[in-house]
Amino acid sequence: MKYIKWALKELGFNKTTDYQNRYINETNIRTAIYMSFIVIILEIWMIIRYVHERPGRTFLRYFDGESNYLLLFSTALILLAFSYRYIKNKSQFNAGKVIAVSVMILDLVILTRFVINNSAEMTGLKMLFGMKYHLLLLVLAVMYLLYECVYVYKDIRKDYYGQVINIIYAVICVGFGVETSIYDVSNDRQILCFVTMLLFVACMLIWKPYVSAIIMGGAFMYFYSLWLPYLIEIDEAGGKVREGDTINYFMLWIVLVMISFSIYHQRRIESEKEETLERISVEDDLTGIHNMVWFNKEAEEILKNPATDLEKKIFLFLNIENFKTYNDQFGYQSGNEYLINLARVIKESFDSEPVARQSDDHFVVLADSSTGRERVEKIRAQVHSQNEEVYLELKVGGYRPLSRDTDPRVAVDCARYACSLTKNKFGENFKEYDKDVDSRFHMNQYIVNHIDRAVANGDIKVYYQPVVWSDTRELCGLEALARWNDPKYGFLSPGVFIPVLEEYRQIHKLDACIFKQVCENMRSALDNGREVVPVSLNFSRLDFELMDAVGELEKYVEEYGISKDYLHVEVTESALMDDDGILSRAMDRLHKDGFSIWLDDFGSGYSSLNVLKDFSFDVLKIDMKFLTNFENNEKSRIILDTIIRLADGIGMKSLTEGVETDEAATFLSTAGCGRLQGYLFGKPMPLKELEDSIDSGKYVISDSLI
Numbered sequence: 001m002k003y004i005k006w007a008l009k010e011l012g013f014n015k016t017t018d019y020q021n022r023y024i025n026e027t028n029i030r031t032a033i034y035m036s037f038i039v040i041i042l043e044i045w046m047i048i049r050y051v052h053e054r055p056g057r058t059f060l061r062y063f064d065g066e067s068n069y070l071l072l073f074s075t076a077l078i079l080l081a082f083s084y085r086y087i088k089n090k091s092q093f094n095a096g097k098v099i100a101v102s103v104m105i106l107d108l109v110i111l112t113r114f115v116i117n118n119s120a121e122m123t124g125l126k127m128l129f130g131m132k133y134h135l136l137l138l139v140l141a142v143m144y145l146l147y148e149c150v151y152v153y154k155d156i157r158k159d160y161y162g163q164v165i166n167i168i169y170a171v172i173c174v175g176f177g178v179e180t181s182i183y184d185v186s187n188d189r190q191i192l193c194f195v196t197m198l199l200f201v202a203c204m205l206i207w208k209p210y211v212s213a214i215i216m217g218g219a220f221m222y223f224y225s226l227w228l229p230y231l232i233e234i235d236e237a238g239g240k241v242r243e244g245d246t247i248n249y250f251m252l253w254i255v256l257v258m259i260s261f262s263i264y265h266q267r268r269i270e271s272e273k274e275e276t277l278e279r280i281s282v283e284d285d286l287t288g289i290h291n292m293v294w295f296n297k298e299a300e301e302i303l304k305n306p307a308t309d310l311e312k313k314i315f316l317f318l319n320i321e322n323f324k325t326y327n328d329q330f331g332y333q334s335g336n337e338y339l340i341n342l343a344r345v346i347k348e349s350f351d352s353e354p355v356a357r358q359s360d361d362h363f364v365v366l367a368d369s370s371t372g373r374e375r376v377e378k379i380r381a382q383v384h385s386q387n388e389e390v391y392l393e394l395k396v397g398g399y400r401p402l403s404r405d406t407d408p409r410v411a412v413d414c415a416r417y418a419c420s421l422t423k424n425k426f427g428e429n430f431k432e433y434d435k436d437v438d439s440r441f442h443m444n445q446y447i448v449n450h451i452d453r454a455v456a457n458g459d460i461k462v463y464y465q466p467v468v469w470s471d472t473r474e475l476c477g478l479e480a481l482a483r484w485n486d487p488k489y490g491f492l493s494p495g496v497f498i499p500v501l502e503e504y505r506q507i508h509k510l511d512a513c514i515f516k517q518v519c520e521n522m523r524s525a526l527d528n529g530r531e532v533v534p535v536s537l538n539f540s541r542l543d544f545e546l547m548d549a550v551g552e553l554e555k556y557v558e559e560y561g562i563s564k565d566y567l568h569v570e571v572t573e574s575a576l577m578d579d580d581g582i583l584s585r586a587m588d589r590l591h592k593d594g595f596s597i598w599l600d601d602f603g604s605g606y607s608s609l610n611v612l613k614d615f616s617f618d619v620l621k622i623d624m625k626f627l628t629n630f631e632n633n634e635k636s637r638i639i640l641d642t643i644i645r646l647a648d649g650i651g652m653k654s655l656t657e658g659v660e661t662d663e664a665a666t667f668l669s670t671a672g673c674g675r676l677q678g679y680l681f682g683k684p685m686p687l688k689e690l691e692d693s694i695d696s697g698k699y700v701i702s703d704s705l706i
């Protein structure tokens with residue numbers, strides 16, 4: 001059994017993958033380029049010699065019957081055109097078409113002349129048999145032309161096509177060898193041409209060993225049957241086959257078969273290695289589906305292919321929202337298992353389209369736009385059904401490629417950006433990249449690319465918003481808020497540039513610039529003998545990661561000689577949610593330095609009272625959300641009242657933001673909220689406007705500032 005298995009494998013009956021078949025086929029076709037070149041040159045030489053030996057003939061007479069050089073020459077030309085086209089894969093190759101059409105016409109003329117010249121002696125089948133090689137050449141030329149024309153519109157199975165063309169080529173070559181050698185033998189010469197042609201076909205065009213064995217077996221037997229009459233030694237004793245020649249002849253057959261076996265196996269092993277290497281380089285480590293290297297290559301090929309209808313394609317970017325919580329809750333290992341499973345689900349949903357994992361919980365697909373949404377919904381249903389303890393949501397961004405030159409990397413980026421717009425938006429799970437998104441995307445790119453310039457040119461300006469005591473409504477502080485006055489886009493609001501700078505980790509550049517300006521402004525106010533009030537500065541969570549934020553602040557305070565009582569640090573509640581120690585250490589240092597720390601936007605996000613327990617703040621800034629619809633909502637009052645008392649209970653002062661009505665201000669004052677901030681008292685304004693308002697008596701600076 002073992003030996004049978006081994007023998008079957010050696011004969012090439014074992015299963016090979018598509019990749020291996022393609023590899024072997026491609027090597028064959030590549031070799032065919034060189035081979036056809038050699039044959040073309042050789043045949044040109046032969047034709048010249050042949051014509052030279054027979055002067056005075058008409059052009060067409062040279063092609064009648066006895067010369068097969070032209071046949072082989074034309075075959076090699078077609079093979080060259082085909083293999084070049086196959087390897088290059090260019091969409092237009094007109095030279096090839098011209099060659100094929102010329103060969104066809106010439107071949108038809110030769111065939112017609114053959115019929116006319118032989119119609120007297122030959123009938124039907126015999127005539128066909130007599131023309132067999134020229135007929136094959138005709139088939140070859142038609143096949144190539146068909147390949148040229150059809151390929152442009154449809155991605156036909158090229159492998160199979162290439163093999164058929166190679167087989168026809170092989171048959172013509174061997175046929176040529178047989179005919180020429182039999183002619184030679186009849187003139188007392190050697191059988192070298194036959195042997196050469198077989199060597200050619202066997203060693204260069206490699207197919208499965210059993211196919212080689214069959215082709216060569218057939219050719220050897222066929223030739224032997226034709227050769228046999230010439231092998232009989234005519235001596236006095238009568239006819240006798242020359243044994244030595246026969247033995248050598250069959251030895252040659254065996255050797256050739258063995259050589260072709262060996263080359264085949266060598267190529268098979270090579271192809272296996274290549275396949276493994278290729279698989280490793282295009283596979284995602286964790287999930288086993290493809291990675292982006294593969295995806296980009298595949299997507300580019302699809303887009304470039306003339307057969308692709310671009311309007312039917314859409315790049316999808318899939319992201320699992322809240323996956324971090326899942327990881328935190330169930331651990332890394334479970335998170336990985338979840339991703340592996342998710343990758344499988346996505347792959348199955350888009351079984352015939354390119355799918356890859358980009359990173360983390362991000363996947364990309366180049367989908368069919370008519371069915372894409374539907375399939376995404378199915379995946380979403382799976383995501384929802386899989387876990388009840390952590391709420392996970394599938395968010396998807398889409399991008400339709402506009403031209404064949406679309407770079408898949410850019411397309412994925414756009415889809416990713418569209419997806420990012422659905423972040424934290426309940427119920428909005430799919431967003432397609434459209435004109436609107438496009439201008440936002442470009443705006444973002446602009447912001448990221450120009451933050452350095454804006455800082456250097458002074459386009460970033462501090463605006464100050466007044467903070468007042470709730471009882472006297474006298475000025476007790478200011479909040480520094482950034483404004484970007486851009487030479488191209490004009491006035492940009494922080495709602496636009498802050499999230500972008502945070503996403504691209506550039507926010508520290510802006511904040512450092514604000515710290516500096518605030519200290520500078522305060523210094524010059526003091527130098528001008530003006531009375532100053534404390535200013536609170538907004539710190540982003542990333543400031544502590546991206547720079548030595550505390551050190552930076554200390555530096556400016558030192559440089560401009562500002563009292564630390566006059567600067568407050570605002571940190572948002574969400575910044576503290578998953579603190580890994582950096583922030584708490586920074587806060588300790590700030591406290592030690594003597595800065596007071598304010599908790600910004602309290603109640604705006606997924607509030608956790610733990611934040612109040614674990615960190616110490618001096619002032620609690622109650623988010624303006626509680627004041628929306630304040631007049632009609634009794635609950636707002638109760639909540640505000642409770643928060644203020646809670647702050648008081650744990651020794652924190654409170655400030656309410658977004659106060660727009662007198663009614664709200666009065667209520668908050670009665671409830672015991674010490675500081676108020678909002679449009680009722682003033683919008684954020686440039687320094688000059690603020691100073692003018694103080695000078696005109698609109699704002700009265702309180703005597704007690706802390």
Ligand code: C2E
Nearest residue numbers: 481482494495498514538539540658659660677678679684
């Ligand atoms: P925030 O720290 O909560 O700042 C308060 C925001 O509420 C400001 O918006 C302010 O103009 C607005 N506001 C104040 N009173 C009222 C009111 O009565 N009604 C209404 N509807 N809005 C009011 P702004 O200046 O657009 O800033 C938005 C956010 O951008 C800020 O929210 C802050 O998170 C961030 N930001 C602003 N400047 C900076 C900065 O220099 N650094 C950092 N890291 N973030 C900043």
Ligand code: CA
Nearest residue numbers: 479538570600
């Ligand atoms: Ca703030």
Ligand code: CA
Nearest residue numbers: 600601621657
């Ligand atoms: Ca705030």
